[in-house]
Amino acid sequence: MVELGKYAGTVLGAYGVALGLILGLVWLTLWQGKRMRRRLEATERELGIDG
Amino acid sequence: MSIWEYANPKKFMQTSAWVLPWVTGLAFVTLVLGLTWGFFFTGDDYRQGSTVKIIFIHVPAALMAINAWLMMLVCSLIWLIRRHHVSALAAKAAAPVGVTMTLIALFTGAIWGQPMWGTWWAWDPRLTSFLILFLFYLGYIALWEAIEDPDTAADLTSVLCLVGSVFALLSRYAVNFWNQGLHQGASLSLAPGERMAMTFKLPLYVAMTGFVLLFVALVLIRTRTEIRARRLRALEARGRMG
Numbered sequence: 001m002v003e004l005g006k007y008a009g010t011v012l013g014a015y016g017v018a019l020g021l022i023l024g025l026v027w028l029t030l031w032q033g034k035r036m037r038r039r040l041e042a043t044e045r046e047l048g049i050d051g
Numbered sequence: 052m053s054i055w056e057y058a059n060p061k062k063f064m065q066t067s068a069w070v071l072p073w074v075t076g077l078a079f080v081t082l083v084l085g086l087t088w089g090f091f092f093t094g095d096d097y098r099q100g101s102t103v104k105i106i107f108i109h110v111p112a113a114l115m116a117i118n119a120w121l122m123m124l125v126c127s128l129i130w131l132i133r134r135h136h137v138s139a140l141a142a143k144a145a146a147p148v149g150v151t152m153t154l155i156a157l158f159t160g161a162i163w164g165q166p167m168w169g170t171w172w173a174w175d176p177r178l179t180s181f182l183i184l185f186l187f188y189l190g191y192i193a194l195w196e197a198i199e200d201p202d203t204a205a206d207l208t209s210v211l212c213l214v215g216s217v218f219a220l221l222s223r224y225a226v227n228f229w230n231q232g233l234h235q236g237a238s239l240s241l242a243p244g245e246r247m248a249m250t251f252k253l254p255l256y257v258a259m260t261g262f263v264l265l266f267v268a269l270v271l272i273r274t275r276t277e278i279r280a281r282r283l284r285a286l287e288a289r290g291r292m293g
Contacts, residue, residue, distance in 0.1 A: 002091050004101040010166055011104050014159040015090065018108040021158075022265070025151045029269050033276040040279045043286050 058135035060278045067271045074271065078264035085111075085258030093250055105163045107255055111262035112155035113222075116184065119149030119266060120212070120219035123191075127209035137274070139205035140281065142212065143195050144273030148266055150188035157181060177234040180221040187215035201281065 004011050044050070057063050089107030096103035126142035129135055160178065161171040172178065191211055198204035247255075 004104075005095070007101045007166060010162055011101050014105045014162040015086075015108060017158045017162070018112065018155045021151050021155050025148065025269065028147075029272050029276075033272050036276045036279045036283070040283045040286075043283055043290070047286060047290055049286070 055133075055135070058133070058137050060137055060282075063137050064275060064278060067275055071268065071271050074264055075268045078261060078268045080261075081257055081264055082261030085254055085256075085261045088254035089251075089258055093254060096251075099167060102163055102166060103251065105159055106251065107258045109156060109159040109163060110255060111259045112152045112159065113181070114259055115262050115266050116149060116153040116156050116181070117219050117223050118263075119145050119152060120184065120188070120215060122270075123149065123212050124216045124219070127212040130205050131209050136205075136281065137278065139201075139209070140277035141270060141274045142208070143205075144277050145266075145270045146188055146192050146195070147273070148269045150185065150192065152262075152266070153181065153185045153188055157185060175234050177222065180218050183218045184215065184222050187211070187218055191215065201284075 057066060086107055090104055093104065095101050123142040123145050126138040126145070129138035130142070157178075160181075164173070165171050191208055194208050194211060195204050198207060
C-alpha cells in the first residue's frame with residue numbers, strides 16, 4: 001500500500017472529490033442519453049416513423 | 052470529403068456511433084493507467100511530500116477546464132458564421148463537462164493549497180480567473196436553459212462564449228502577466244528554468260491524455276443526446292400540428 005504520511009487526508013480527499021465528480025458526470029451523461037433515446041423512440045413509434 | 056459533412060446530424064450520429072466505443076475504451080485505459088501510475092508508483096516530492104500526487108488530477112482537470120471553453124468558442128464561431136446546428140449543440144454539450152473540470156481544478160487546488168500555502172483560497176490571478184471562468188460556465192448553462200427558442204439560445208450563448216474566452220485565456224496565462232500570486236507558473240513548460248522530473252512527467256502526460264479522451268467521449272455522448280432532443284422537439288411540434 002502506498003505511504004502518504006501526514007498528508008494522507010489531503011491526497012485522499014483530493015482524489016475522492018475528483019473521482020466523485022467525474023463518476024457523477026459520467027452517470028448523469030449516460031442516464032440523460034438513455035432517457036432521451038427512449039423518449040425519441042417512443043415518439044417515433046407513436047407517429048409511425050422509422051427512426 | 053469535407054469536415055462540413057459532419058454538420059449533417061445524420062452523418063454525425065453515424066460517425067460518432069462508430070468512434071465512440073474506441074474513444075471510451077481508450078479514455079478508460081489511459082485514465083486508469085495514468086492515475087494508478089501517478090498515485091501508487093511515484094515517490095514523494097522533497098518539498099511537497101505526498102501532496103505532489105494531486106498533480107495527476109489537478110493539472111489535467113485545469114487543462115480541460117480551459118480547453119473545453121476554447122472548444123466551445125470554436126463551435127460558437129462555426130454556429131455564428133455558418134449556422135450549423137451540430138456545432139451549437141456540441142458547444143452546449145461541452146459546457147457541463149467543462150464546468151465539472153473547472154470545479155475539480157478549484158477543489159483539488161484548494162485542498163492542495165491548504166497545507167502548501169497555509170490557506171484554502173487566495174485572490175491570486177490564476178485562482179481568481181479560474182473562479183470567473185467557473186461563473187461563466189454557470190451563466191452559459193443557465194442561458195441555454197432560460198431561452199425557449201434554440202436558435203436564439205445558440206446566438207446569445209455564442210456571444211457569451213466569445214466574452215468568456217478572455218477569462219479562459221487569462222486562466223492559462225495569468226501567471227505570466229502578474230507574478231505576485233501564490234500559484235506557481237506552468238507545470239509543463241518549454242521555457243528554461245525549473246524542470247519537473249520524468250518520474251512525475253510521464254504519468255502526468257498519460258493522465259492528461261486520459262482526461263482529453265474522457266472529455267471527447269462525454270462530449271460525443273452529450274452531443275448525440277442533444278441531437279436526439281432536437282429531433283424530439285421537431286417531431287412533437289409536427290405531432291401537435293396534426
